[in-house]
Amino acid sequence: MAILKEAKTMEEKVAEHYVNKVYRTVIERNPGESEFHQAAREIFDSLVPLFAKYPHYMEQGILERVVEPERMIIFRVPWVDDKGKVQVNRGFRVQYNSTIGPYKGGIRFHPSVNASIMKFLGFEQIFKNALTGLPIGGGKGGSDFDPKDKSEGEIMRFIQSFMTELYRHIGPDIDVPAGDIGVGAREIGYMFGQYKRIRGAFEAGVFTGKSPAYWGSLGRTEATGYGAVYFAQEMLKGRGMKLRGQTVVVSGSGNVSIYAMEKAQALGAKVVACSDSNGYIYDEKGINLATIKRIKEVERKRIKEYVNVHPHAKYTEGCSGIWSIPCDIALPCATQNEIDEASAKLLVKNGVKAVVEGANMPCTLEAIDVFLDNDILYGPGKAANAGGVAVSALEMAQNSMRLPWTFEEVDRKLQEIMKKIYRQSMNAAEEFGYPGNLVIGANIAGFKRVADAMIVQGVI
Numbered sequence: 001m002a003i004l005k006e007a008k009t010m011e012e013k014v015a016e017h018y019v020n021k022v023y024r025t026v027i028e029r030n031p032g033e034s035e036f037h038q039a040a041r042e043i044f045d046s047l048v049p050l051f052a053k054y055p056h057y058m059e060q061g062i063l064e065r066v067v068e069p070e071r072m073i074i075f076r077v078p079w080v081d082d083k084g085k086v087q088v089n090r091g092f093r094v095q096y097n098s099t100i101g102p103y104k105g106g107i108r109f110h111p112s113v114n115a116s117i118m119k120f121l122g123f124e125q126i127f128k129n130a131l132t133g134l135p136i137g138g139g140k141g142g143s144d145f146d147p148k149d150k151s152e153g154e155i156m157r158f159i160q161s162f163m164t165e166l167y168r169h170i171g172p173d174i175d176v177p178a179g180d181i182g183v184g185a186r187e188i189g190y191m192f193g194q195y196k197r198i199r200g201a202f203e204a205g206v207f208t209g210k211s212p213a214y215w216g217s218l219g220r221t222e223a224t225g226y227g228a229v230y231f232a233q234e235m236l237k238g239r240g241m242k243l244r245g246q247t248v249v250v251s252g253s254g255n256v257s258i259y260a261m262e263k264a265q266a267l268g269a270k271v272v273a274c275s276d277s278n279g280y281i282y283d284e285k286g287i288n289l290a291t292i293k294r295i296k297e298v299e300r301k302r303i304k305e306y307v308n309v310h311p312h313a314k315y316t317e318g319c320s321g322i323w324s325i326p327c328d329i330a331l332p333c334a335t336q337n338e339i340d341e342a343s344a345k346l347l348v349k350n351g352v353k354a355v356v357e358g359a360n361m362p363c364t365l366e367a368i369d370v371f372l373d374n375d376i377l378y379g380p381g382k383a384a385n386a387g388g389v390a391v392s393a394l395e396m397a398q399n400s401m402r403l404p405w406t407f408e409e410v411d412r413k414l415q416e417i418m419k420k421i422y423r424q425s426m427n428a429a430e431e432f433g434y435p436g437n438l439v440i441g442a443n444i445a446g447f448k449r450v451a452d453a454m455i456v457q458g459v460i
């Protein structure tokens with residue numbers, strides 16, 4: 001076992017035997033889907049103490065049911081590129097669990113997208129959404145379309161084709177997508193436009209992460225990054241530490257990363273490095289965020305451009321080297337499995353105090369073990385990056401009311417939600433005998449909310 005070192009009691013041994021049995025069926029039913037297996041392993045291991053204390057979850061077969069998506073849609077996305085050539089991509093939507101609300105989860109456009117990545121993200125999303133305490137089920141979607149180096153026209157045509165199939169599966173009370181890697185406000189705008197055109201109705205609540213120009217929530221763009229830093233603040237507070245004065249390394253330079261850097265800097269931390277999928281920059285004076293925003297958000301160029309503006313900074317090709325930079329706090333905000341065991345050991349050797357996941361599953365199971373074994377504060381993505389989907393749920397609430405909230409109001413609610421997620425996760429960890437272990441705490445707290453609702457809804 002990875003997360004749970006060994007079963008402590010006879011009850012835990014029974015529960016461990018049970019989760020291993022269910023896990024084996026997951027492997028058999030989903031061959032070759034390594035990311036999905038990894039996400040399932042982490043969650044299953046964490047649930048052993050819960051099943052040991054409350055065996056009725058095992059008797060009700062909740063785990064067997066919850067690990068199987070309610071449905072998964074896979075579809076062809078044909079489109080014509082600027083040279084007049086037909087291109088074909090594959091579209092996905094996994095509608096994982098609708099027990100506590102409409103399916104909710106982002107859409108990712110990246111060449112690596114496949115069924116395994118969709119399922120890992122969708123499975124995680126169920127429990128993350130439950131942790132927010134808001135009425136949202138779990139889902140995820142995407143395509144292996146690569147938006148890099150595509151023209152505006154190509155991106156729009158691809159999205160219009162993508163939505164021409166997806167529109168029939170979504171709706172404000174059915175399934176509410178948002179952004180993820182490769183999908184920001186521009187892409188959401190094209191998706192919403194095509195959805196509205198086909199449906200012939202203005203249903204603002206069908207997407208979140210919209211531009212505030214047509215009822216997107218203020219503060220949604222910032223929510224995941226800000227939320228992760230609020231979560232980090234709570235974790236540090238728990239050990240009598242502050243963010244002010246800490247040295248921070250943030251991977252990525254996309255939506256989550258930029259706003260994690262912004263909030264960390266606003267709270268007095270010094271951010272010295274960030275990256276993209278080609279390499280990373282190190283600026284010992286502290287990253288100039290205005291330059292990053294211009295390069296990545298406005299010009300949509302590569303991070304290495306930074307050194308042209310700030311020649312004292314250093315650019316290095318390759319992503320994983322960023323974890324060799326000594327720091328107090330590491331915020332992985334790019335993609336899955338970006339911190340492996342070797343990078344984790346390096347971070348620990350260089351004195352890292354906290355690792356807080358802005359991205360989904362950025363640490364391998366072995367890396368998580370390294371942090372837990374060395375008593376490093378470790379904030380799992382399911383809890384730490386839940387601020388994005390929480391503000392998405394607030395966007396849905398505003399769309400239903402047809403009334404917008406101010407940025408300050410949304411940000412205040414976000415802070416409360418992040419504190420509550422932290423408290424809930426810590427309390428669950430304590431209650432089930434693993435004090436301070438936020439992986440076990442977050443997984444149990446999220447799972448329990450969904451499982452209890454599943455039980456009262458009958459065998460669904």
Ligand code: NDP
Nearest residue numbers: 180181182224252253254255256276277334335359360388
């Ligand atoms: P963006 O597309 O805005 O940014 C992603 C960043 O990560 C980019 O800098 C990108 O570099 C880099 N990146 C992407 N893939 C890789 C890779 N294979 N190796 C190294 N770097 C890579 O995405 P987001 O910021 O929205 O998402 C980042 C992470 O946060 C993802 O794990 C996502 O699932 C998670 N997340 C996002 C939420 C949101 O609200 N957006 C909510 C919760 C979690 P490049 O520019 O070169 O592609």
